[in-house]
Amino acid sequence: MTLPDPTARAKASHYRNSSVSAVSRELPEETAVAMVYNGSTQAVMMATPADLEDFGYGFSLTEGIVDHPDQIASSEVIAHPKGLEVQMWLAEDRAEAISARRRAMAGPVGCGLCGIDSLDQAVRDLPDLSNLGPGLTVAEISGATDALRAWQPLHDRSRAVHAAGFLMPGHGILMAREDVGRHNALDKLIGAMARQGVDAGQGMFVLTSRVSVEMVQKSAMAGCAVLVAVSAPTLHALRLAEQAGITLAAFARGDGFDLFSHPHRLSDRISDVA
Structure with missing residues (x-):
């Protein structure tokens, strides 16, 4: 199967100033995307079906599943009738991170913490960046x-x-x-x-x-x-x-x-x- 287009046109009736007209609007697609690591699904999110390998790498890094992109040995996007899978194969030393950060995030896109396993994951420790970053104007x-x-x-x-x-x-x-x-x-x-x-x-x-x-x-x-x-x-x-x-x-x-x-x-x- 091919990946769906990120947008498609939909017909609507446009009402304004006591008149109505037929219009066609381009709307964004919203697709279920599963993050699959070493054959096991760890998260399902509703997302725009574009740049999905970037999505997989970024999600893996920001969720602490990997510490460096090189720890993802390979990745590919697979289309299914009900959604898409970002399949990633990790280095062996990252296997424990899969269970530690297991999530089931099916739900609205507005809730980024839906389905996490514990409060500790919601308020996890973050690195201190106080001495990093550029000068700005x-x-x-x-x-x-x-x-x-x-x-x-x-x-x-x-x-x-x-x-x-x-x-x-x-x-x-x-x-x-x-x-x-x-x-x-x-x-x-x-x-x-x-x-x-x-x-x-x-x-x-x-x-x-x-x-x-x-x-x-x-x-x-x-x-x-x-x-x-x-x-x-x-x-x-x-x-x-x-x-x-x-x-x-x-x-x-x-x-x-x-x-x-x-x-x-x-x-x-x-x-x-x-």
């Missing part, structure tokens, strides 16, 4: 979400997917990935970067979504010390960012942003705050 953070717009072809077609991009100071956005799930988009980006040998510590993640706990966890696990988002963080996500040494900027929309944690990376920060 106010202009780079302010313009980050606008720069990401040029990397969102699925959003332009459907208006219904999130994006996560990687911006390196002085170079702009280097790459981005899209998905109906905000955490899926970030996993895809992290996987693509790992497969291409791009160091997450040299730049910032830019998100089109709110900042949830899992977005901070995934950023920390990837070694990215700067997180810029168009929407707000949750209080728990902010506490985690503070603890992990992550510079968190939110409400970034072209002409400004709110900086919530670790301002030491800003080279031109304003000292007098009203």
Whole structure:
């Protein structure tokens, strides 16, 4: 079987100003995607059927199933009538990690922690990134979400997917990935970067979504010390960012942003705050 297209057109009736007309809208596909390690399914998520090998690598890294992309010996995407499988074969020394991080995440894309086995997994320890990360300017953070717009072809077609991009100071956005799930988009980006040998510590993640706990966890696990988002963080996500040494900027929309944690990376920060 071939993989489904990430978008398809659907007919609708458009109502406006007391009139109705027939329209055709391009909508994003949402497909069940299973993460399969050494023949055993560890997670099932609803996702956009694109960049799925990147998704598999990123998910494996951010969930602690592997510590390095080389620990995934091989991978392939298999289509089934009811969904897709990302089949990955791991090095023998990672076998124990499969049972330690076993998940069953079938459910809505908005809930990144659905189905984990214990509270310890929900509040797991994160690396301390306080001494890592690039120097930044106010202009780079302010313009980050606008720069990401040029990397969102699925959003332009459907208006219904999130994006996560990687911006390196002085170079702009280097790459981005899209998905109906905000955490899926970030996993895809992290996987693509790992497969291409791009160091997450040299730049910032830019998100089109709110900042949830899992977005901070995934950023920390990837070694990215700067997180810029168009929407707000949750209080728990902010506490985690503070603890992990992550510079968190939110409400970034072209002409400004709110900086919530670790301002030491800003080279031109304003000292007098009203």
